[in-house]
Amino acid sequence: MSEPLLEARGIVKSFAGVRALRSVDFTAHPGEVAALVGDNGAGKSTLVKILSGTLAPDGGEIWFEGRQVTIPNPVAARELGIETVYQDLALAPELDPTANLFLGRELVRPGPLGKLGFLDKAAMRRQTNKAFADLGIGLQDTGAMVANLSGGQRQSVAVSRAATWVSKVVFMDEPTAALGVVQSAKVRDLIRRVRDSGIAVVLISHNMPEVMELADRIEVLRLGVRVARFRAAETTMEQVIAAMTGALGTGEVA
Amino acid sequence: MRRRWLLGLAALALALAACGGDDDGGGGAGSAEKQYKLTLIQGVKGDQFYVTMQCGAQEAARAAGATLDVAAPDEFDASLQTPVVNAVVAKKPDAILVAPTDTQAMIPPLTQAKQAGIKLVFVDTTTENGAELAESEIASDNEEGGREAARTLAELTGGKGSVLVINVKPGISTTDARAKGFEDEIKKTPGLKYIGQEYSNDKPEIAASKATAALAAHPDLVGIFGTNLFSAEGAATGLRSAGATKKVKIVGFDAGPKQVEDLEQGIVQALIAQKPADIGRAGVEQAIAALKGEPVQKKIGTGFVVVTKENMNSPDVEPFLYKSSC
Amino acid sequence: MSEIREVPPAGTQEEPADRPLQAGVQGALRRRLTETTTWTFLILLGIVAGFAALRFEQFATVFNFRNIAADASGLLIIAVGMTFVIITAGIDLSVGSVLVFSGVIAAKVMLALGGEGWGAIGAGLVAGLVAGLAWGVVNGVLVTKARVPPLIVTLGTLGMALGSALLITGGIDVRGVPLELTTTIGIGQLSGVPYVVIIAAVVTAIGVITLSMTRFGRYTYAIGSNAEAARRAGINVDRHLIKVYALSGLLAGLAGMVSLARFATTTIGGHSTDNLAAIAAVVLGGTSLFGGIGTVLGTVVGVFIPAILQNGFVILGVQPFWQQVAVGAVLIIAVYIDQLKRRAQERGERR
Numbered sequence: 053m054s055e056p057l058l059e060a061r062g063i064v065k066s067f068a069g070v071r072a073l074r075s076v077d078f079t080a081h082p083g084e085v086a087a088l089v090g091d092n093g094a095g096k097s098t099l100v101k102i103l104s105g106t107l108a109p110d111g112g113e114i115w116f117e118g119r120q121v122t123i124p125n126p127v128a129a130r131e132l133g134i135e136t137v138y139q140d141l142a143l144a145p146e147l148d149p150t151a152n153l154f155l156g157r158e159l160v161r162p163g164p165l166g167k168l169g170f171l172d173k174a175a176m177r178r179q180t181n182k183a184f185a186d187l188g189i190g191l192q193d194t195g196a197m198v199a200n201l202s203g204g205q206r207q208s209v210a211v212s213r214a215a216t217w218v219s220k221v222v223f224m225d226e227p228t229a230a231l232g233v234v235q236s237a238k239v240r241d242l243i244r245r246v247r248d249s250g251i252a253v254v255l256i257s258h259n260m261p262e263v264m265e266l267a268d269r270i271e272v273l274r275l276g277v278r279v280a281r282f283r284a285a286e287t288t289m290e291q292v293i294a295a296m297t298g299a300l301g302t303g304e305v306a
Numbered sequence: 307m308r309r310r311w312l313l314g315l316a317a318l319a320l321a322l323a324a325c326g327g328d329d330d331g332g333g334g335a336g337s338a339e340k341q342y343k344l345t346l347i348q349g350v351k352g353d354q355f356y357v358t359m360q361c362g363a364q365e366a367a368r369a370a371g372a373t374l375d376v377a378a379p380d381e382f383d384a385s386l387q388t389p390v391v392n393a394v395v396a397k398k399p400d401a402i403l404v405a406p407t408d409t410q411a412m413i414p415p416l417t418q419a420k421q422a423g424i425k426l427v428f429v430d431t432t433t434e435n436g437a438e439l440a441e442s443e444i445a446s447d448n449e450e451g452g453r454e455a456a457r458t459l460a461e462l463t464g465g466k467g468s469v470l471v472i473n474v475k476p477g478i479s480t481t482d483a484r485a486k487g488f489e490d491e492i493k494k495t496p497g498l499k500y501i502g503q504e505y506s507n508d509k510p511e512i513a514a515s516k517a518t519a520a521l522a523a524h525p526d527l528v529g530i531f532g533t534n535l536f537s538a539e540g541a542a543t544g545l546r547s548a549g550a551t552k553k554v555k556i557v558g559f560d561a562g563p564k565q566v567e568d569l570e571q572g573i574v575q576a577l578i579a580q581k582p583a584d585i586g587r588a589g590v591e592q593a594i595a596a597l598k599g600e601p602v603q604k605k606i607g608t609g610f611v612v613v614t615k616e617n618m619n620s621p622d623v624e625p626f627l628y629k630s631s632c
Numbered sequence: 633m634s635e636i637r638e639v640p641p642a643g644t645q646e647e648p649a650d651r652p653l654q655a656g657v658q659g660a661l662r663r664r665l666t667e668t669t670t671w672t673f674l675i676l677l678g679i680v681a682g683f684a685a686l687r688f689e690q691f692a693t694v695f696n697f698r699n700i701a702a703d704a705s706g707l708l709i710i711a712v713g714m715t716f717v718i719i720t721a722g723i724d725l726s727v728g729s730v731l732v733f734s735g736v737i738a739a740k741v742m743l744a745l746g747g748e749g750w751g752a753i754g755a756g757l758v759a760g761l762v763a764g765l766a767w768g769v770v771n772g773v774l775v776t777k778a779r780v781p782p783l784i785v786t787l788g789t790l791g792m793a794l795g796s797a798l799l800i801t802g803g804i805d806v807r808g809v810p811l812e813l814t815t816t817i818g819i820g821q822l823s824g825v826p827y828v829v830i831i832a833a834v835v836t837a838i839g840v841i842t843l844s845m846t847r848f849g850r851y852t853y854a855i856g857s858n859a860e861a862a863r864r865a866g867i868n869v870d871r872h873l874i875k876v877y878a879l880s881g882l883l884a885g886l887a888g889m890v891s892l893a894r895f896a897t898t899t900i901g902g903h904s905t906d907n908l909a910a911i912a913a914v915v916l917g918g919t920s921l922f923g924g925i926g927t928v929l930g931t932v933v934g935v936f937i938p939a940i941l942q943n944g945f946v947i948l949g950v951q952p953f954w955q956q957v958a959v960g961a962v963l964i965i966a967v968y969i970d971q972l973k974r975r976a977q978e979r980g981e982r983r
Contacts, residue, residue, distance in 0.1 A: 106864060127866035142864045144857035146924030155854060156865030158847050169847035351952050375949035383902030384895050389703040389939075393946035396696035397687070410807065411895040414819045422695075475804045477897070507803050507901055 055118065057082050057252045058103065058134070058221050063112035065098055072098045074276035075112070080221055080252040085243065087255045087263045087284070090273035091296050096256045097139060099273070100223045104136040105129035117220075127156075133220030137227055139256075141210040145199035149191060149209045150180040152198055153216060183216045187242055204235035211239055221252045228262060240266055260289050272296055341371055342400045342597055344590060347390060348378040349405040349431065350508070354562035354628040355535055355582050356405065359429060361632035362583030363403060366590035374590065382474075382508045384411035391415040401425040401441075401593035403586070409434045409477050425596045429589045430582070432479050437604065442592040446580040447607035448480045452487025452533075454610055455557045458576045459529045460495040462555040467528030470520045471503035472513050472537045481533040484559060488531050498529070506537045513540025518548045527554055535560040535628075542573045561613050562628045569615050577613040579626050584608045669918045669930040671973060672966055676933050676940070679962075683944035690947050698826060702894075704939040705832035706731070706887040707909055708932065712839040713883035714910040715931045716876050719843075720856040721923025722775065722782040724877065727884040728906030729793035730767045734760040734888035735898040736797045739806040748810045757889050764885015765878055767793055772874030782877075790907070797900060805897040818893035828890050835883065839928040852876060856923025909938065912959075916966050937962060 056079040065073040073095045080086050088096050101107040103114065105123040114121055116132055123129050129136070143152050154176050160166035177194065184191050189208045191201075198206055207227065214222050224243065228236040243266060247253045257263050263270060264284060272280040272295040280295035346363050348356035360376055367374035377394055379386035387407045392415055394402060402424055406412035413433050420426055420439060428440040436443050459469060471488055474481045485503050492500050501524055506513035513536060521527050521544075530545075532538025538558025542565075545551050551573045558565050561579035568574040588606050596602050611626045618624065684692040710727045717724045738760030745752035767789055774785040817827045843849035851872050854862040863869050891899055916934030919926025938959045945955045 125866070126864050130866060136864075138864065142858070142861040144854045144861050144924065146857040146920075147853060151850065151854070155862065156867050158850055160847065170845055171847060171850060173845075376951075377946050377949075378952050380952075381901050381904070383899055384897065385706075385891060385899040385902035388895070389699075389942065390946055392699035392703060393696075393943040396693060396699065396943070397690045397947045397949075408895070408897060411897050411899070414814075414894075418699075477805065477807060505802065505804050509901075512803060 056080065056115070057117060059115040060099065060103060061113045061115065063099065063102060063114075064110045065095075065102060065107065066110055071276055073102075073109075076273065076276065077278050078103075078271055080254050081269075082220070082252045083247060083250050084268045085247050085253040085255055085266050087257060087267035087270045088273065089257065089260075089263055089270060089292065089296060093275075094273040094296070095276045096273055097225055100136065100138075100225050100254070100256060103129070104134060104223055106136075130217070133218065134223070135214040135218035135221075136223040137210050137214045137225060139225040139229070141206060143198050143206060143210055146197055148197060149184075149194050149201075150177050152209055153180050153183065153213050155213075157217070183212060187212045187215060187245070188238065203230045204232060204238075207231055207235070207239065208242075211242055215242060215246050218246070218251055221254065222246060223254045223256070225256045226258065227255070228257070228259065236262070260293065263292070264289050274298060341373065342594055344372055344374045344401050344403065344593055345394050345397065345399040346374060346376045346429075346586070346589075347387070347394060347402060347404040348376065349387070349407050350382040351378040351380055353382075353535060354630055355430075355560050355580070357630060357632070358628040359405075359582035359586035359589075361586065361629055363586030363590050364632060365583075366587040370590065370594050372590070372594060379407070382407050384408040387412065388415045391419065395419045395422055395424060398422065399424060400597050401427060403427045403429050403589040403593060405430040406433050407431070407478075409479055413439070425593060427589045427593045427596070429585050430480055436479075441596040441602050442589075442604055442606065444585050444588045444592065444606040444608065445480060446585070446610060448483035449487035449490075450607075451559065451578050451580065451610050452484035452489075452531075453491040454487075454612065455484070455531050455559065455578050456488045456491035456495075458578070458612055459531055459555065459557045460492070460498060462557070462575050463498065463528040465495050466497040467526045468499045468501050468524045469529040469531065470501050470517075470524075470527060471531045471533065472506055472516055472541050473503045473533045474508050474537060475505050484533045488533075499526075501527075506532075506540055508534070508536050510536045510540030510543060513537045514544030514547070517541040517544030521545070521548055521550055521554065529555045529557070532556065532558045535562050535565065538574065538577075539564055539568070542568045546573060560628065561611075561626065563630055566613070566618060566627055569613065569618060572615065575614070579611045579613050579623075579628070581608045581611070581626060582628065583626075669927055669933065671969055672916055672918060672930060672933045672937070675962070675966055675969075676937050679937065679940055679944070683940070683947070687944075687947050691944060694824075696943065698824070698829075700936070700939055700943050701829045701832075702826040704935055705826075705828040706890050706894075707906065707913065707939075708832045708935045709835050709883050709887040709890065710880075710906060711910040711913045711931045711935050712835055712928055713880035714914050715839065715917075715919055715926055715928050716843065716852055717782075717880045718856075718911070718914050718919050718921060719852050719923060719926045720873060720876055721859075721921075722856075722873070722877070723786060723911065723921075724771065724880045725783065725786040725907045726767060726771060726789040726793055727880065727887075727910055728903035729790045729797070730764050730881055730884035731888040731891065731906060732898060732900050732903050733767065733793040733797040734764040734885035735892045736800055736806055736900075737763040738889060738892055739809050739898055740800065742810055742813075743806070743808055747808055748812070750812065753810050753813050760889050760892070761882060761885045764888065765882040768878035768881020768884070769874060771881060772877035775877060776870040776873050794900075797898075801898065801900065803900070805900055807897050809892060809896045811896075813893050814896045817890075818896065828894060831886075831890060835886065836928060836932060843928055848872075848875075853924055856925075858924075912938065912963050916963060918970060937966070 058080040060076060060078040063073050063076040076099055090096050102109045105126040105128050114123060159172040159175050161170045161172045180194060189212055198209060211227055228239050243253055255266060267284045270282040270284055270292055271278055274296060282292060344367060346360060364374055377390050379390050384407050395418060402419060416426060416439055426440045428436050428443045430445050432443045433439055471485050473485045489500060492498055504516040517530060530541045532541045541556055545554055556574045557576045558574050559578050561577045565574055565577055569577060585608050592602050611623055613623055714724060738756040741759040742752045742756035745755055771785055771789055774780050775782050820827050822830060851867055855869050855872060859869050913934035914931050916937055917930025919930060941959050942955055
């Protein structure tokens with residue numbers, strides 16, 4: 053197994069006296085889908101927010117490519133090559149898919165106009181259309197407001213935004229939660245393609261069949277602690293669920 | 307479908323508004339004389355002084371076979387009166403009767419009016435260059451009115467104590483003259499100390515607070531002269547809330563319904579009523595004279611009536627109380 | 633800036649649940665035609681045509697339109713700033729008071745420096761602009777750092793700015809502003825166009841360009857649409873909001889300078905409803921009070937609808953009180969039409 057790309061060691065986080073993460077460890081490897089599972093309140097979304105720079109941990113260490121790092125804000129995460137698809141998508145509904153794709157990373161015109169902040173909308177549109185085509189997204193009217201797209205299309209925009217910009221690690225928090233059967237299949241396709249290009253994919257999902265289908269490794273969180281690690285090929289859904297609910301004792305299965 | 311319906315409704319509303327306008331002062335005469343179009347631009351909407359002026363003007367217009375319509379800004383302020391003047395000038399009436407809200411700021415738009423060939427008559431207030439800009443300036447002799455107020459207040463207060471003037475704001479020709487007349491005349495009563503003038507900015511609330519503040523600062527305050535309708539009304543309100551209505555006598559300027567009520571209830575002791583209807587009437591007469599090329603009186607000073615509780619219902623005083631509608 | 637990655641392409645399959653949207657160009661054209669700005673512009677044209685039909689020689693003259701434009705210039709300047717603020721889903725109620733305060737500061741400075749000459753005038757104008765900018769920054773900081781809702785913050789600064797102006801002047805307008813200011817900028821013209829209109833037009837042009845073509849404009853829309861998403865995308869939301877409110881204050885200050893130039897006095901009593909007039913103009917122009925949507929050109933249309941209504945009604949001789957009723961009714965009708973159109977557009981695009 054390759055070296056871990058991203059590693060969380062002993063992460064602690066409390067909210068108003070409630071310990072959401074008591075001491076969490078987590079690893080992600082390149083070219084691999086690591087599923088992060090656990091029941092409600094296990095701390096999955098909190099861990100994702102910490103590793104993507106949205107929240108600051110109260111304790112613990114983060115290691116990236118063998119060095120210890122801090123991720124104080126989302127920009128720092130981006131600069132490391134970490135992208136995130138949040139559970140709430142974090143899209144701007146009144147902006148179109150192109151604007152959302154380039155949110156915070158807008159292209160400016162070359163030369164003096166660029167210094168004044170003039171946008172290069174044509175270039176952004178071109179690159180967006182190409183990215184969507186490459187990723188197999190069938191969005192023909194890229195000028196429509198994201199708010200006027202269907203739930204599945206919106207999810208596709210959020211997923212493709214992360215897939216487009218990511219260079220090292222991508223977190224996907226419940227990427228198919230609100231999708232229908234066919235749309236979910238498309239997103240799963242996309243996840244596999246991203247993994248195959250060498251990215252470390254971290255998948256958070258409640259959907260156990262999906263986890264079993266997509267994941268290469270599964271890490272189980274329970275009550276703010278990692279309680280189990282499985283290789284997906286060598287385990288069953290029942291074992292994973294048992295670990296989530298505490299029926300199985302802690303076991304490291306390499 | 308629904309959209310077209312709505313646009314049609316909007317168009318209908320506009321058309322109704324168009325019919326609804328120009329409904330005042332329609333002249334009767336089927337004579338060969340030209341029917342002159344006049345517009346009255348008041349100082350502010352909803353002020354009974356200007357409403358009474360409108361009534362007098364409309365009467366005179368009807369008698370002369372002319373049409374008169376009325377426009378006014380929302381507040382007594384040059385920045386709001388200017389767009390009104392500009393729109394009226396676009397309408398190209400033959401003459402405009404106007405009460406300028408500022409002696410300086412109203413000069414540019416009114417100059418534009420004159421350059422467009424419209425005859426101007428200034429009613430009540432005027433501009434710094436009123437004598438050149440207008441055919442005629444018609445106002446009460448405000449200095450005399452202020453003097454009359456001083457005499458009345460001296461009588462009411464028994465000639466001893468402090469007196470205050472609540473004025474509107476500097477730059478209004480009429481109220482400044484009233485304050486000056488008062489100041490000059492009050493010197494003739496040595497027992498009365500003139501503590502100066504405060505400004506209400508034509509807002510009753512500010513007049514009220516200035517009155518109560520003065521009362522607190524000068525316990526021997528016995529009299530207040532409010533130089534216009536809102537100033538006097540506000541002062542009365544302030545005294546009422548301070549419970550000082552028996553102690554302090556108020557002489558107000560202008561006799562609007564609220565002030566007449568105050569008079570009846572003994573909160574205000576005397577009102578110096580102008581004759582705004584006369585001003586309006588004279589304004590129309592001078593405008594038409596100017597339009598016909600007949601001789602014009604450059605300055606007309608209208609008179610006053612001192613209104614008290616005792617005389618307010620008598621036949622020579624009652625007609626001069628201000629109206630809320632014509 | 634990270635490079636866009638190349639992911640091996642997959643075949644595109646149309647799925648029945650994902651109905652294809654109309655092709656790009658068709659969609660863009662349809663959007664342009666049904667935009668609110670187009671509709672309110674048509675309403676404006678309708679009103680102009682209506683008044684012209686009823687009173688042609690009086691209403692439809694260069695003289696009249698020039699005056700309408702000059703009278704509307706101050707409000708337009710304020711409304712451009714208000715457009716930015718409302719697009720961020722905020723609001724600025726303090727604009728009228730900041731206008732008055734800036735005028736008072738400028739007039740006092742001019743008088744203190746002798747009351748005549750372009751040196752005094754220039755210093756006064758700069759002082760007025762700085763005063764407006766300062767109130768804007770106060771608004772921005774309170775909204776972002778103290779986390780007080782914009783409605784409350786700007787309601788507070790509305791009172792504080794006007795109160796300060798009244799304290800400084802004792803409630804009376806400051807007069808004696810240097811004459812040159814009024815005769816040149818205030819009522820002067822450049823080839824038949826009043827200087828105040830030129831100033832308003834330049835401000836509008838800068839506003840249009842900034843909002844639609846620059847990163848600053850894009851961030852304004854993004855924050856109004858979803859501030860949290862903008863934050864997660866790395867945009868410094870607090871700093872941007874402070875800039876937006878500062879801009880609104882600066883433009884209110886500029887409007888105060890324009891007013892001072894035109895009227896040569898501070899006109900303290902005449903601006904108590906400027907804030908609502910600006911908000912109405914922005915909303916009439918198609919900007920959503922919920923943020924994320926709006927244009928400066930729409931605001932221009934929104935400024936002129938009430939201005940032309942007032943002008944036309946005076947020309948028609950409509951009683952003054954009816955004018956307020958009519959302007960309010962047009963506002964409701966225009967926003968209602970916008971709502972109908974928006975719902976139709978959503979249905980159309982989801983179809």
